[in-house]
């Protein structure tokens with residue numbers, strides 16, 4: 001978070017702030033000396049000379065001299081020592097101490113001198129002056145004295161006992177006289193308390209109440225300082241914030257450009273959104289960006305990003321203004337700007353997803369500017385900066401080298417666990433294997449102890465993840481981690497302190513589990529699982545998925561069943577519980593563990609969860625008594641915005657979606673009640689009936705898309721192996737496997753969501769296809785190497801991609817690199833226009849070794865919006881097959897925009913019109929990048945069934 005220095009013009013060159021010339025009772029000499037001192041032509045040296053040549057002088061002139069010296073230094077920005085180490089200055093402060101002047105000065109002069117010595121960092125007498133001021137305040141004061149003295153403490157940045165005592169006294173006196181405070185005093189006093197982090201919330205609320213009373217008299221600077229003070233100590237004063245958010249900027253007198261940035265910064269710090277304020281401010285900022293300094297530009301960007309107020313136009317103006325060659329941008333500003341761009345977009349406070357504004361020119365500018373001043377980067381700036389680049393997936397080599405040197409510099413001295421783990425995470429995210437950096441970080445972590453790193457569990461999970469990704473396993477670090485996670489248990493205790501687990505704890509657990517396996521600490525990953533199941537915790541889909549992945553990798557059947565069982569025990573709805581228990585029983589039977597299968601079925605009976613599938617399994621087992629009752633999978637729709645609130649162990653309310661997976665559980669309910677056992681067409685009709693009757697949209701390849709898959713199977717011939725990424729409830733896999741079983745073919749389907757995998761287990765078993773479909777649980781990125789390990793080369797005949805479109809090209813390339821595609825392989829991609837798969841489409845229809853056509857469909861049951869399914873013949877003999885994949889930047893950029901709308905559709909609603917205009921835009925942009933594949937339109941046959949006539953392969957090899 002960027003620190004903000006409110007714009008303050010108090011005590012700046014304004015002559016009225018000089019100690020007033022009090023003529024009454026003063027000698028002629030004294031008045032002349034005063035005039036001599038305040039002459040505007042005086043330099044610091046002139047003034048010091050005047051001081052030494054005109055001794056002795058009265059207390060008024062003593063105050064004037066000290067104050068004027070402090071102001072000259074500040075205005076000329078020279079080092080403090082130029083004054084404080086000069087013997088003539090020493091003479092002045094000696095005079096203050098020896099004559100007890102501080103007791104004689106009127107309060108106003110005392111406050112001015114206190115400010116002056118504070119601004120000179122003159123520690124030798126600040127405590128003394130604060131002490132005397134505190135005592136004198138108790139005898140009576142006016143608001144101006146109080147605000148000036150508070151200001152002096154803030155200027156000294158003092159937090160010692162004398163400063164604290166003075167502020168306490170200011171607080172006591174202010175409370176008594178707050179009604180006589182003017183707007184300026186309110187703002188100054190509030191600002192000063194916040195500035196030294198004196199968390200006097202009661203006093204600030206009092207000031208805010210009073211400010212509301214005098215709202216019409218407040219100017220822009222007062223307002224911005226007040227809200228800034230509240231934000232700095234994280235106090236929300238609803239009525240004042242509300243008033244500020246409603247006030248039209250042009251009606252506030254003296255609201256300068258700098259104040260805009262302070263106001264939005266304050267709102268963002270308090271996570272208080274105000275659509276109106278942010279919209280209006282954006283217009284003003286765009287109009288006056290040229291007058292803002294870089295810090296304000298960065299702070300404004302930070303504020304808009306923090307509360308997810310997306311305004312691409314504003315960000316464009318802020319960035320182009322910051323990039324002006326004559327501007328100077330500090331490391332802090334660069335880091336904050338980059339952070340803001342990487343964080344901008346649709347993501348709730350709870351979300352870990354960032355869309356970001358991926359502006360290549362801007363990031364290039366940030367990188368080159370940062371490289372030039374790399375040695376000035378603090379650990380925090382450095383960590384924010386690399387985090388932003390990693391989040392935007394921009395691996396700028398020079399920048400990352402420069403920052404690595406910098407990191408190793410501060411690593412050695414004293415690392416901050418959060419900054420270090422952030423940096424390691426960023427390098428790993430970009431797959432930058434800077435082993436020197438990882439080795440020196442490991443040494444430091446071991447030296448300081450893993451406990452230090454794990455004070456916040458996220459630091460540990462980020463670090464473990466980073467080492468896992470770059471496959472760096474320094475032995476001393478590995479054993480320290482193992483010891484910490486198994487014997488000390490601090491990580492698990494802290495991570496699960498607040499129960500039920502929130503989104504972030506579940507994500508951390510998931511990434512730690514997977515990374516431990518990657519680091520050959522698989523037993524530690526299971527140790528965490530045992531703790532979770534001992535405590536009956538719902539660990540979240542991602543963690544279960546990773547444990548299932550590990551069980552699959554290590555062929556550990558018992559563990560696989562354990563995980564499904566834990567999912568069943570912690571599922572919120574009875575329908576999902578039954579689906580998971582069925583999956584447990586199916587797997588036990590497959591692995592030959594009849595004893596466990598029996599006890600699961602008995603448990604289902606006790607819990608009244610028996611259903612048609614569990615009864616088929618019971619019969620297979622033979623000697624089990626009939627259950628007391630057999631129902632179906634329990635199911636009901638989740639109503640719009642229906643959520644359940646639970647209270648966690650800290651007493652906070654959490655919004656839980658307890659009617660989870662209701663569409664998928666509903667599909668299973670229909671399959672088991674309408675679909676006939678082992679009759680695939682009837683099962684598919686049941687799925688289609690579910691979507692029709694319930695008017696729900698399911699993301700599966702039904703109807704027309706199913707017809708495309710049938711045609712692909714026919715075109716390819718008798719495919720032996722289909723690899724599918726995206727199993728979901730098992731529609732497409734059962735559609736293909738039911739045909740392939742006749743010639744001995746089979747399907748391997750990858751699924752990252754463990755609940756989808758569990759539900760699909762039910763569908764597949766009910767369809768009688770368990771022997772023809774293997775489910776591989778986990779993320780395709782992790783599972784693809786398993787293809788290479790377990791199958792001969794060139795064994796995939798059909799590859800069906802139904803995962804995130806912007807990742808398809810990466811998965812494809814790895815499969816190709818492992819030489820897994822057969823000579824006649826066909827690659828099918830779904831949803832390649834909406835939301836879109838630009839990189840994949842570019843490669844398979846413009847530059848890569850494929851011959852591609854697309855079927856243009858109106859998305860299944862959502863006919864308004866167009867989508868494409870792509871069918872690509874793999875051309876292993878073409879010259880392009882020997883070229884590495886290369887995707888142009890404009891296509892990458894399009895991919896980034898595609899993810900934006902995808903995340904938006906997950907987190908909030910995207911209307912049909914928005915989707916339609918997105919599809920049309922993709923079409924245009926695709927064409928601009930050369931993606932203009934041959935298009936096929938499906939049709940209905942006489943029986944009303946969808947049909948599609950795909951074009952056979954044209955390529956016949958290269959002559960010569």
Ligand SMILES: C[S@@+](CC[C@H](N)C(=O)[O-])C[C@H]1O[C@@H](n2cnc3c(N)ncnc32)[C@H](O)[C@@H]1O
Nearest residue numbers: 700701726728731732751752753779780802803
């Ligand atoms: C569109 S659905 C698949 C529909 C299915 N092919 C059908 O037609 O019946 C996408 C599924 O892919 C899964 N998924 C998404 N990305 C994945 C990935 N990278 N690896 C494995 N599964 C993924 C999702 O959890 C979801 O269940």
